[in-house]
Amino acid sequence: MNAFDTSISNQRVRVGRGIRHELCDELINMGCARALILSTPGQAQLALDVASTLGGLAAGVCSSATMHTPVEVTEDVLSYARLIEADCFVAIGGGSTIGLSKALALRTKCPQLVLPTTYSGSEATPILGQTKEGRKETLTDPKVLPEVVLYDPELAVSLPELVSITSGLNAMAHAVEGLYAKDKTPQTTQLAWQGLEAFSKALPLVVSNPNDLEARETTLKASWACGAILGSVGMALHHKLCHTLGGSFGLPHAETHSIVLPHSVTFNEIVVAEQLAPVRYALGGDHAGQAIWKFARHLGAPMTLKGLGLREADLDHAAEIAVQNPYWNPREVTREGIRALLQNAWAGNAPTI
Numbered sequence: 001m002n003a004f005d006t007s008i009s010n011q012r013v014r015v016g017r018g019i020r021h022e023l024c025d026e027l028i029n030m031g032c033a034r035a036l037i038l039s040t041p042g043q044a045q046l047a048l049d050v051a052s053t054l055g056g057l058a059a060g061v062c063s064s065a066t067m068h069t070p071v072e073v074t075e076d077v078l079s080y081a082r083l084i085e086a087d088c089f090v091a092i093g094g095g096s097t098i099g100l101s102k103a104l105a106l107r108t109k110c111p112q113l114v115l116p117t118t119y120s121g122s123e124a125t126p127i128l129g130q131t132k133e134g135r136k137e138t139l140t141d142p143k144v145l146p147e148v149v150l151y152d153p154e155l156a157v158s159l160p161e162l163v164s165i166t167s168g169l170n171a172m173a174h175a176v177e178g179l180y181a182k183d184k185t186p187q188t189t190q191l192a193w194q195g196l197e198a199f200s201k202a203l204p205l206v207v208s209n210p211n212d213l214e215a216r217e218t219t220l221k222a223s224w225a226c227g228a229i230l231g232s233v234g235m236a237l238h239h240k241l242c243h244t245l246g247g248s249f250g251l252p253h254a255e256t257h258s259i260v261l262p263h264s265v266t267f268n269e270i271v272v273a274e275q276l277a278p279v280r281y282a283l284g285g286d287h288a289g290q291a292i293w294k295f296a297r298h299l300g301a302p303m304t305l306k307g308l309g310l311r312e313a314d315l316d317h318a319a320e321i322a323v324q325n326p327y328w329n330p331r332e333v334t335r336e337g338i339r340a341l342l343q344n345a346w347a348g349n350a351p352t353i
């Protein structure tokens with residue numbers, strides 16, 4: 001990926017090995033003096049290490065970020081942020097930590113600086129998904145788009161293989177659905193070409209050598225491109241279906257995306273084959289959905305919703321919910337069509353055209 005065009009948003013985005021060491025200067029440039037450092041429990045040590053480099057600029061560390069951004073967690077951390085008089089949030093981690101940071105920024109209007117360590121792309125969007133009483137709601141607000149993003153490939157080398165694969169496929173899903181979005185632009189299509197090509201080459205390198213810093217850098221840049229697409233155009237069947245499976249059945253975010261993507265693309269390909277040319281170009285083959293399925297299987301991605309714990313008996317209900325709230329999709333979404341798609345994704349069958 002040669003170009004790294006960030007003009008699509010007014011975010012400050014910097015990439016480089018060791019760039020995390022410039023966090024202090026970046027915070028001072030932002031006019032911040034009391035940062036609250038955020039992470040998941042699994043990345044608590046990293047958050048403490050980073051905080052220790054900030055001296056008095058770090059007002060506190062909080063490592064309670066969790067998937068799907070539960071409102072109760074946000075409210076707890078908000079009380080702490082107010083207590084320590086935090087004036088900005090530093091999120092170190094993936095979409096879960098960035099989600100917490102966004103939820104806090106929305107409530108406080110404080111700026112955010114993000115050091116992403118997965119490929120979710122959340123840092124590039126003004127979108128926040130949060131869960132209240134078991135229901136996940138999504139909102140878009142310019143205030144939740146982080147002001148500064150620092151991509152340090154050295155922070156991604158510890159990303160476990162499975163998360164690297166599924167998170168990469170999650171990012172590719174943003175690009176793929178951007179290709180046939182109703183409101184796509186030449187710029188988002190260009191970003192999709194770049195993002196898909198970069199992941200197709202660099203994700204296998206990351207899997208075979210997690211310490212390959214060049215490949216880590218390429219995949220992080222590609223995740224920004226894919227995230228920027230998600231933040232700029234409307235998503236369709238694939239994202240809605242994953243939202244349903246995550247929200248109503250508690251399935252994990254990135255794994256669900258990586259399992260469903262080949263099947264949802266195959267469902268739509270019949271009407272948007274031309275728009276999906278960049279997928280075939282990046283992954284080879286005559287059929288985009290099948291090419292993604294083979295790519296995922298070759299990488300060692302999970303291939304079945306059954307393996308995530310979804311019961312076959314839940315498929316009817318899932319198909320029902322997926323068609324309840326109508327949304328735009330290039331192909332008409334029917335209950336029967338979704339049920340057949342889900343059966344294949346549940347069992348791990350190759351997608352059927």
Ligand code: NAD
Pocket residue numbers: 040041042043066067068069093094095096097099117118119120121122123125127128129155156157158159160163167170230253254
């Ligand atoms: P995640 O942030 O939950 O991270 C997955 C696991 O990997 C966590 O346990 C984390 O601690 C660990 N981890 C992350 N980076 C690591 C590293 N470098 N080394 C070791 N461990 C590491 O997973 P995710 O897929 O990045 O994010 C999922 C969440 O993001 C979901 O809640 C999803 O809804 C949200 N999301 C939001 C948007 C948006 O635009 N709003 C976009 C994509 C995803």
